[in-house]
Amino acid sequence: MFARLLGVAVCVCSLTIQSAFAISSESAKEILRSMAVAVRSLSYSGKLVYQRADVLANLAFQHDVVNGEEIARLRRLSGQPMERAQSGNALIEAVPGPDVLRQGYPLPGFINPEPLKIFEAPYQITLGGVERIADRSAQLVLVESMDGHRHTYKFWVDDKTSLLLRLQTLNAKNQTLEQFEFSELSVGPQVVEIAEGEESLQVKMYPITQPDSILQFSPASWLPAGYQLASALPSRAGSNRVYTLVYTDGLGSFSIFLELTDTRPEPDMEATLGPTVALGKDYALSSGALRVTLVGEIPQKTGKTIIEALDVDGLKGLLSRVQ
Amino acid sequence: MTETLRQSISALVDHEATEFETRKILDAAKAHGGLKGYWDSCQAISSTMRGEFVLGKTLLDRVNAELDGVTEAKPIVDNRNETTQPHVTVLPSREALASQLGHIAGQIAIAASIAFAVVIGVKVVAPVDTQPSIAITEPQEIIKFQMPVQKETVSVDGVSSPADAVTRRPVATRRVARILTEHDIKRLVGNRLSPYLIRHAENTAVVNGTSVLPLARIMGRDEPIQ
Numbered sequence: 001m002f003a004r005l006l007g008v009a010v011c012v013c014s015l016t017i018q019s020a021f022a023i024s025s026e027s028a029k030e031i032l033r034s035m036a037v038a039v040r041s042l043s044y045s046g047k048l049v050y051q052r053a054d055v056l057a058n059l060a061f062q063h064d065v066v067n068g069e070e071i072a073r074l075r076r077l078s079g080q081p082m083e084r085a086q087s088g089n090a091l092i093e094a095v096p097g098p099d100v101l102r103q104g105y106p107l108p109g110f111i112n113p114e115p116l117k118i119f120e121a122p123y124q125i126t127l128g129g130v131e132r133i134a135d136r137s138a139q140l141v142l143v144e145s146m147d148g149h150r151h152t153y154k155f156w157v158d159d160k161t162s163l164l165l166r167l168q169t170l171n172a173k174n175q176t177l178e179q180f181e182f183s184e185l186s187v188g189p190q191v192v193e194i195a196e197g198e199e200s201l202q203v204k205m206y207p208i209t210q211p212d213s214i215l216q217f218s219p220a221s222w223l224p225a226g227y228q229l230a231s232a233l234p235s236r237a238g239s240n241r242v243y244t245l246v247y248t249d250g251l252g253s254f255s256i257f258l259e260l261t262d263t264r265p266e267p268d269m270e271a272t273l274g275p276t277v278a279l280g281k282d283y284a285l286s287s288g289a290l291r292v293t294l295v296g297e298i299p300q301k302t303g304k305t306i307i308e309a310l311d312v313d314g315l316k317g318l319l320s321r322v323q
Numbered sequence: 324m325t326e327t328l329r330q331s332i333s334a335l336v337d338h339e340a341t342e343f344e345t346r347k348i349l350d351a352a353k354a355h356g357g358l359k360g361y362w363d364s365c366q367a368i369s370s371t372m373r374g375e376f377v378l379g380k381t382l383l384d385r386v387n388a389e390l391d392g393v394t395e396a397k398p399i400v401d402n403r404n405e406t407t408q409p410h411v412t413v414l415p416s417r418e419a420l421a422s423q424l425g426h427i428a429g430q431i432a433i434a435a436s437i438a439f440a441v442v443i444g445v446k447v448v449a450p451v452d453t454q455p456s457i458a459i460t461e462p463q464e465i466i467k468f469q470m471p472v473q474k475e476t477v478s479v480d481g482v483s484s485p486a487d488a489v490t491r492r493p494v495a496t497r498r499v500a501r502i503l504t505e506h507d508i509k510r511l512v513g514n515r516l517s518p519y520l521i522r523h524a525e526n527t528a529v530v531n532g533t534s535v536l537p538l539a540r541i542m543g544r545d546e547p548i549q
Contacts, residue, residue, distance in 0.1 A: 040532055050539040053475045057543035061535050074535065076542050084528075084538045091525055107525050167536065180539060208529050230530045246526045253530055255523040267480040269512045271520075271548055274475070276540065278516040278523075293516065295523035 024125040028141045031157050032118070032125065038162035039063070040070060046134070046185035047077070052178035052274035061182075064189065089208045097202030104206035108233030108244055111210070118250030121226030122146040131156060133165040134182045143251065148172060149224035149302045150252045151275050161187055169275040172299065177275040209233060217318060219245060219256055222309035224302055227254070240291075243319060247296075254296020254303070260319050262288040270300075277303045283312050290316050330506055477512035477548060513548035520547040 045062040058077040063070070073085035085092040091107060119125070128140030138156040145152045152174070156166035166181040211233050227247040234243050243258045252275075265282035266289075272278075275297045283290040292310060294303050331348055334340040340348070503511075520541065527537035541547055 039534070048535065048539075050536075050543055052540070052543065055475075055543035057539065059535075059539055059542060070532070074538050074542060080545060082542060082545075084542065086528060091528060105522075107522075107529050110530055164535075178540070180535060206525060231526065244522070244526065246530055248527075248530050253527050255519070255526050257519055257522070266515060269477070269479050269515050271477040271512050271516050272475060273520070273547065274540075276520065276523075278520055280515050280519075293519045295516070295519050297527075 024119070024123070025127050028125045028127045029119060031139055031141050031162070032155065034162040035155065035157045035164055039164055041065060042161060042163065042187060043189045044161070044163060044185060044187045046182045048180050048182045050178070050180040091206040091208065093204045093206070094201045097200065099200040100202050102202070102204045104204045105235050106209040106233060107206050108231035108246060109208045109210040111229070111231050117228065121150070121249035123150070123251075128154070130159070134185050136160070136165060136185065138165045145172070147225065148299065150226070150249060150298060151177065153251055163187070169297070217314070219258065219311065219315060220306050220309040221311060223247065223306060224298070252297040254294060254298050257293040258315055258319055259291045260285070260288060261291050265289040272300055279303050279307050281307055285316065290319065330504065333507075477509055479508060479511060509548055513546060517547045
C-alpha cells in the first residue's frame with residue numbers, strides 16, 4: 001500500500017515538474033534553433049549599440065564564413081579604436097600602437113562536441129509579439145529563468161534571415177541588465193579586415209587550445225542545475241599558474257579561476273557589472289593563498305553560493321599536484 | 324590641487340606610491356605652495372590611525388579606560404591646549420566573540436566617540452581642506468560604496484560604508500588605516516578582478532562561438548572596471 005502511494009506521489013511530482021518545463025512553446029524553440037544556425041552560417045555585417053548601466057558602446061560587427069571557417073570581428077567606433085576578432089583557432093585583439101604581433105595566453109577550447117543544451121536547462125521559452133528592429137520585422141522570443149540561478153533573456157529574431165537583431169538580459173525583477181541592438185544590418189558576403197584603416201597596430205593573438213587531458217573533478221559541492229562544463233585549461237597569469245573551468249547552460253556561463261599564489265591573502269572583493277558578477281576570494285595557506293575568482297553572467301546570490309560550496313581542501317591538494 | 328594628486332599623496336603616505344606618483348608629487352610640490360600643508364595633514368591622519376601621538380593624554384586615558392570598562396562616564400573633551408601628547412590606541416580588530424559580546428554596547432558608543440575624537444584631533448593639529456566622513460566599523464573592515472540601482476558596484480569584504488569613509492584594512496594583513504575614496508576602491512577591485520573579467524569574456528566568446536555579446540561586454544570601456 002505504502003509502495004503504491006509512493007509510486008503515485010512520484011508520478012504526480014514528475015508530471016508537475018514536466019509540466020513546468022512543458023509550457024515552453026515549440027515554435028519559439030524552433031525560432032531559437034534557426035537563429036543558432038543562422039548566426040554561425042550566414043555572412044552579415046552591421047552596426048550595433050551595446051548598453052549596460054552607464055556603459056554605452058557603438059560597435060561594428062562582421063561575420064563571414066571563408067572556406068568553411070567562421071570569422072567574426074567587432075570594432076569599437078567610439079573612443080580609442082579597438083578591435084577584437086575570432087578567426088579559426090585564435091582570438092585576436094588589435095589596438096593602435098607599434099606594429100608588433102604578440103602571442104597571448106591560451107584560451108580553453110570547447111571540450112563538449114554536443115550542442116549546448118539550452119532546452120534542458122530550467123528556462124521557459126515562449127513567443128512574444130512581432131516588432132520592428134533595424135528596419136526589419138523581428139519576432140520576440142522570451143527565455144525566462146525558472147529557478148533564479150540564471151538570468152532571463154529576450155531575443156528579437158529577424159523574420160527573413162533568423163539573425164539576432166536585438167537581445168536583452170533581465171534580472172529576476174524584470175529589470176534590464178544589458179542590451180544590444182543592431183541599428184543597421186546587411187546580409188551577404190563581406191570582406192573581413194582587421195582594424196581597417198589603422199596605420200600601425202599592436203596585435204595580440206590568443207590561441208584557442210584543446211587541453212591534452214581534463215582533470216575530472218568538481219570544484220564545488222554544489223553547482224546550479226543545467227550548467228555543464230564547457231571548457232577547462234591550465235594556463236598562466238603572470239607568474240602564477242591558473243586552472244580555468246568554464247560552465248554554461250547554453251545562454252549564461254561562468255568561469256572559475258583557481259590558482260595558488262605566494263602573496264598574502266587579499267580581502268574578499270566583488271563587482272557587479274550589469275549581468276556579470278565577479279567574486280574574488282583568497283584562502284590563506286601556510287605560505288601564500290589559494291585564490292579563487294568566479295566571473296559569470298549569473299545572479300550574484302548564485303555566484304556567492306558556488307563560492308561558498310567550494311571544496312577548498314580538495315582544491316588545494318589538486319592544484320599543488322597540477323603545479 | 325587635483326583629486327589625482329590627492330590620491331597620489333594618500334598612496335605615498337601609505338608607502339604605496341609608485342615611482343611615477345612620487346616624482347609627480349615632488350614636481351607638484353615645487354609649483355604648488357599649499358601642497359606641503361596637505362602633506363602634513365595626511366601624515367597627521369596616518370599617524371593618528373597608527374596610534375601615534377596626536378591627541379591629549381586625558382582623552383587617551385579616557386578612551387582606553389572605557390574600552391577596559393573600568394572608568395566612570397565622563398564627557399570626552401578636546402585637549403588641544405594641553406602640552407602633553409597622549410595617543411589613541413587602535414582598537415583590536417579580532418577578539419573572541421564572548422569578550423566582544425561583553426563589551427559590545429559600550430564599544431559602539433566608544434567607537435563613535437573615537438571617530439569624533441579623531442576628527443577633532445586632526446582638525447586641531449593639522450586642518451585638511453577636504454574632511455572625509457569618519458566611520459569605524461568593528462571588527463570587520465569593510466569598504467563599499469552605494470550606487471543607484473542599475474549602476475555598477477564594487478565592494479571589498481562584502482560590507483559597505485559611505486564613499487570617502489576612513490576605513491581600516493584587516494589587521495591580519497596590515498595595522499594601518501587609510502583614506503579610501505571611491506576611486507581607491509575601484510582601483511583596488513579593478514586590479515584584482517579586471518583581468519578575470521576580460522578572460523571570462525574571452526572564454527565565453529570561445530564557448531558561444533562567434534556571438535557578439537561576450538566581447539561587446541569588454542569593449543564598452545578601456546578597462547572593465549573604471
